Amino acid sequence: MAEGPGPKGTKKPAPPKMPPKIRAGMGDVVAEQITVYSDADLERATGLLSILGPDGKADATRVPRAEPGLWLAVYRGMLRVRLLDERLMAMQRQGKLGYYADGRGQEAATIAPVATLEPTDWIVPAHREGGAALYRGLSLRSYVAQVLGNVHDIGKGRRIPARPATPRSLRVLPTAGLAATQLPQAAGLGWAARIKGDKTVVLAYLGEGATSAEDFHTGLNFAAVYRAPVVFVCVNNGWSVSTPAAQQSASVTFAVKGLAYGIPSVRVDGNDVFAVFAAAREAVERARRGEGPTLIEAVTYRLGAASSADESERYRDAREVESHALAEPLLRFRTWLRDARLLNEAAERALAAELEAEIAEAVDAEENQGPPPRHTLIEDVMAQPPDALTAQLAELERVRSRS
Numbered sequence: 479m480a481e482g483p484g485p486k487g488t489k490k491p492a493p494p495k496m497p498p499k500i501r502a503g504m505g506d507v508v509a510e511q512i513t514v515y516s517d518a519d520l521e522r523a524t525g526l527l528s529i530l531g532p533d534g535k536a537d538a539t540r541v542p543r544a545e546p547g548l549w550l551a552v553y554r555g556m557l558r559v560r561l562l563d564e565r566l567m568a569m570q571r572q573g574k575l576g577y578y579a580d581g582r583g584q585e586a587a588t589i590a591p592v593a594t595l596e597p598t599d600w601i602v603p604a605h606r607e608g609g610a611a612l613y614r615g616l617s618l619r620s621y622v623a624q625v626l627g628n629v630h631d632i633g634k635g636r637r638i639p640a641r642p643a644t645p646r647s648l649r650v651l652p653t654a655g656l657a658a659t660q661l662p663q664a665a666g667l668g669w670a671a672r673i674k675g676d677k678t679v680v681l682a683y684l685g686e687g688a689t690s691a692e693d694f695h696t697g698l699n700f701a702a703v704y705r706a707p708v709v710f711v712c713v714n715n716g717w718s719v720s721t722p723a724a725q726q727s728a729s730v731t732f733a734v735k736g737l738a739y740g741i742p743s744v745r746v747d748g749n750d751v752f753a754v755f756a757a758a759r760e761a762v763e764r765a766r767r768g769e770g771p772t773l774i775e776a777v778t779y780r781l782g783a784a785s786s787a788d789e790s791e792r793y794r795d796a797r798e799v800e801s802h803a804l805a806e807p808l809l810r811f812r813t814w815l816r817d818a819r820l821l822n823e824a825a826e827r828a829l830a831a832e833l834e835a836e837i838a839e840a841v842d843a844e845e846n847q848g849p850p851p852r853h854t855l856i857e858d859v860m861a862q863p864p865d866a867l868t869a870q871l872a873e874l875e876r877v878r879s880r881s
Contacts, residue, residue: 534813559609585779661697668706687718707765736773748776
């Protein structure tokens with residue numbers, strides 16, 4: 479509309495009409511302009527949200543508001559998975575485990591998003607998010623039993639170690655072992671919640687290498703089109719096994735890939751627990767309001783190897799790892815907690831000792847347990863196993879009884 483009369487009583491001309499905003503892909507080939515995302519959207523996706531610096535210092539006005547007890551719970555969850563990873567990786571090197579994949583250095587990107595959820599929300603992990611299941615309530619004994627594949631493993635020895643199955647009540651999907659296969663499932667969970675009118679939110683993890691897989695595009699596109707309440711957390715740890723992140727994509731960041739699907743996207747310092755928490759909480763609240771998905775790229779670093787089968791020293795310079803270790807998430811969060819007088823040296827030592835004792839107890843209880851019963855080999859696919867499988871099981875039992 480034209481503005482009111484000017485100083486001399488004359489009307490100012492109306493501003494020129496801007497071309498309508500046309501969504502990309504809607505088939506209008508003659509539009510003069512297509513608006514996909516704003517400059518502010520691009521800045522969020524190509525910048526780096528940071529609140530807690532590598533020195534453990536933060537501007538108090540920017541720290542997300544939360545009860546002190548929540549920050550202590552997050553720190554406990556981060557420290558527990560760090561100590562657990564160290565213990566289990568050592569057991570693998572001693573020949574007590576066949577395989578293990580740890581997430582040292584990625585604890586903030588794993589634990590902080592879970593801390594923003596409600597118990598009714600779903601978690602869809604990738605392959606380094608065992609700590610998320612533990613934070614949600616999975617017992618240490620259950621986790622260790624799964625790593626060992628023993629009789630107490632609720633996955634019955636069928637899953638790769640460190641990819642735990644969980645009780646359904648925890649609302650944590652079985653960990654995905656292949657890149658991005660979990661993302662269409664996450665979108666489906668979110669769509670189902672939206673159809674039912676639930677306020678459920680789905681938190682889905684992926685690595686930066688997964689953005690090169692087909693299911694990444696399927697999952698994000700579906701979630702965007704149907705406004706599924708999904709928060710995608712892309713944990714960019716710098717390496718997809720031996721392939722550096724720079725060789726994974728020609729995109730300026732991994733977060734900008736979300737903009738192409740019409741998904742608000744933000745890039746954050748993944749070693750900064752406050753930045754991850756703030757971005758995740760905003761995304762969760764947005765999803766719960768029915769405004770659709772968000773993509774968060776958490777820039778962190780994998781301090782360990784890709785897995786116990788990997789020799790990372792063959793493709794990474796030790797000095798690179800050492801430099802990143804100086805800015806790792808536990809170190810900087812611990813410094814902040816001390817400065818905030820939420821944690822002191824004595825309490826820190828007591829907490830570490832408590833967690834180490836819990837881990838030792840779980841390992842001692844599960845280490846010498848036997849394997850799952852052989853009959854579980856033919857369970858859980860058909861209500862009544864076919865005669866051929868039953869006969870094969872009987873033959874296996876007969877052969878094993880002679881040994």
